[in-house]
Each structure stands twice: as structure tokens, then as C-alpha cells.
Amino acid sequence: MNHWLGLSIEYANQRSYLDDLFHVYPTIPDGIRNVDADSWQRVEAAFDARDNVALLETLFAFDLFPIKDSYVAYLKRDRGAIARNPATVARLAGRLYEMGLGKIYERCSEPKETNRQIGPLFRRWLRSQALGVPPVRMEEFIATSDNAILDAGDAEMLRFAREHLNYRHHKGLDFVARFNGRYVIGEAKFLTDFGGHQNAQFQDALSTLHAVGVDAVKVAILDGVLYIRGRSGMYESLNGPLADENILSSLVLREFLYQL
Structure with missing residues (x-):
């Protein structure tokens, strides 16, 4: 040898x-990811209004989307698909509403993977x-x-x-x-x-x-x-x-x- x-x-x-x-x-993991305050306000507004499209669109701008789902990447890369696939949008938004704002924020600000x-x-x-x-x-x-x-x-x-x-x-x-x-x-x-x-x-x-x-x-x-x-x-x-x-x-x- x-x-x-x-x-x-x-x-x-x-x-x-x-x-x-x-x-x-x-x-050592980096500190939490920065979440822009103005963008987060738009998330809160869309969440409270139960505006599925606005909620997804706003969260897509963050470095980390708060849920892992096989269809997220497609929607991020083809924003026109959001309007064409309301059932998928509703399914993803439903998961976000179920999580609640606190958990969404926590996921969006998670450190980068080691x-x-x-x-x-x-x-x-x-x-x-x-x-x-x-x-x-x-x-x-x-x-x-x-x-x-x-x-x-x-x-x-x-x-x-x-x-x-x-x-x-x-x-x-x-x-x-x-x-x-x-x-x-x-x-x-x-x-x-x-x-x-x-x-x-x-x-x-x-x-x-x-x-x-x-x-x-x-x-x-x-x-x-x-x-x-x-x-x-x-x-x-x-x-x-x-x-x-x-x-x-x-x-x-x-x-x-x-x-x-």
C-alpha cells in the first residue's frame, strides 16, 4: 500500500x-440567513389575506423556501406556471398556512447546510x-x-x-x-x-x-x-x-x- x-x-x-x-x-454553521424586513412584511400581509399567489411569489425571492416539495423548483423557474396550476399553488399555500408564520420565518432563516x-x-x-x-x-x-x-x-x-x-x-x-x-x-x-x-x-x-x-x-x-x-x-x-x-x-x- x-x-x-x-x-x-x-x-x-x-x-x-x-x-x-x-x-x-x-x-460551524453560519449564522441565520438574513430575512429582509420589507419582504417579510409582504409575507405577513399575503399570509393574513390568504393570498396564495402573493405568498408564494414573495417567498420565492428568499434564499431558502420554507418547505421542501418537488414542485417548488418548477414554479420558481417558470412563474407563468403559477397561474396555470391553481391546485398546486393551493396545495403549497395550504402547507404554509398550516405551518404558521413563526415556523415559516424559522425555516427561511435557517443556516446554510454544513x-x-x-x-x-x-x-x-x-x-x-x-x-x-x-x-x-x-x-x-x-x-x-x-x-x-x-x-x-x-x-x-x-x-x-x-x-x-x-x-x-x-x-x-x-x-x-x-x-x-x-x-x-x-x-x-x-x-x-x-x-x-x-x-x-x-x-x-x-x-x-x-x-x-x-x-x-x-x-x-x-x-x-x-x-x-x-x-x-x-x-x-x-x-x-x-x-x-x-x-x-x-x-x-x-x-x-x-x-x-
Whole structure:
């Protein structure tokens, strides 16, 4: 097995993995969503008047609609469908009246889901100099041959990899660095559970490892449930076809980079 993959599995199963990982992914929910006072007054007026159309139209303008229903997205994207489908509108409005204004407000102001906040956290962690060097902008990254981490947006990272590292894969990158004269590229994922979307995220990160002809070391910086022994197809694949790949936890990334 790849040394760094084995070390990551050992870390996750024998040390304070989650406590330490919280420094990388401090998934504390944001504060409640802001609900515009004027918009909320219109909600209250429509609610009190039992104006189904006005109630839906006003709530559609909020970041979060207060009920989950398979027909809501359609109505939000085709407002003309509201007039054509009075029974659906009445059904949704009935659920809202049943909830009451207090519950509607509570739902509309709920924090963002934690898994939707994870994306920027890895790069924020890099900016803390956890890897021993501060990330730098493109001009400085290109101008020197020193150890460095590229601090850039998705498009800029992808462009650098294509122009300088012969990266032809369609996937974007979360990590571009240079250590001991060698370039390193990869994606970073925090897999919080087993199942459909998380499995897709797992495969997404692995696809970068399979890009051919790249003038860089390719890594998949993965954390989460995939390291739990014997609990999923993810773990089985780590001990099977993926055993020799550069798959590693962010918590051993620093050591990996300095030994290149």
C-alpha cells in the first residue's frame, strides 16, 4: 500500500483524527440567513389575506423556501406556471398556512447546510500557513523556484496547470504547489457520509489521479468516512485497486510535500 495512504488510514483509526481535522474543516454553521424586513412584511400581509399567489411569489425571492416539495423548483423557474396550476399553488399555500408564520420565518432563516460550506475551508486552511509556506499569487509563484502554494481561483489554477504542466483533464483543481522543485496538483474533498453524492465526490477526486501525461505529482487529498475500516466500498477500494495511489489525508499532506 502507498505509504501515505496507509498513514492516513492509521491516523484516522488510532489518533484524534476528527479533533485534528476540525482545524482544516471547521464546519460551524453560519449564522441565520438574513430575512429582509420589507419582504417579510409582504409575507405577513399575503399570509393574513390568504393570498396564495402573493405568498408564494414573495417567498420565492428568499434564499431558502420554507418547505421542501418537488414542485417548488418548477414554479420558481417558470412563474407563468403559477397561474396555470391553481391546485398546486393551493396545495403549497395550504402547507404554509398550516405551518404558521413563526415556523415559516424559522425555516427561511435557517443556516446554510454544513456540507455546502466545506468547499472554501481547505483553501482557508492553506492560507493559515499550516503547510509551512504562505500561499502566493500567480506572479510570485511563477517568478521563483522556491517551495510555494498557488493562491488562485479555480479558473486561474486550471489555466496554470494546462499551460505549464500539460494538464489536459477537464476537472478543476483545489491544490497547485511546488516543493523541492516538483509540482504537485490535486483535489481536496471532505467525505462526510456514505452514499450517492459522496460517492460521486470520491470518484471526482480520483479522476484527477488518472489524468495522463501531467508534468506533476498527482494527489487526492481526501478526508472523512473513507478511512473507516471495513465500512464501505470506498475503504475496500483503498485496499484494492487504489492501494498504490497518492491518496492521503490533509493531516499528512505537509510531511508528504517535504519528502518529495
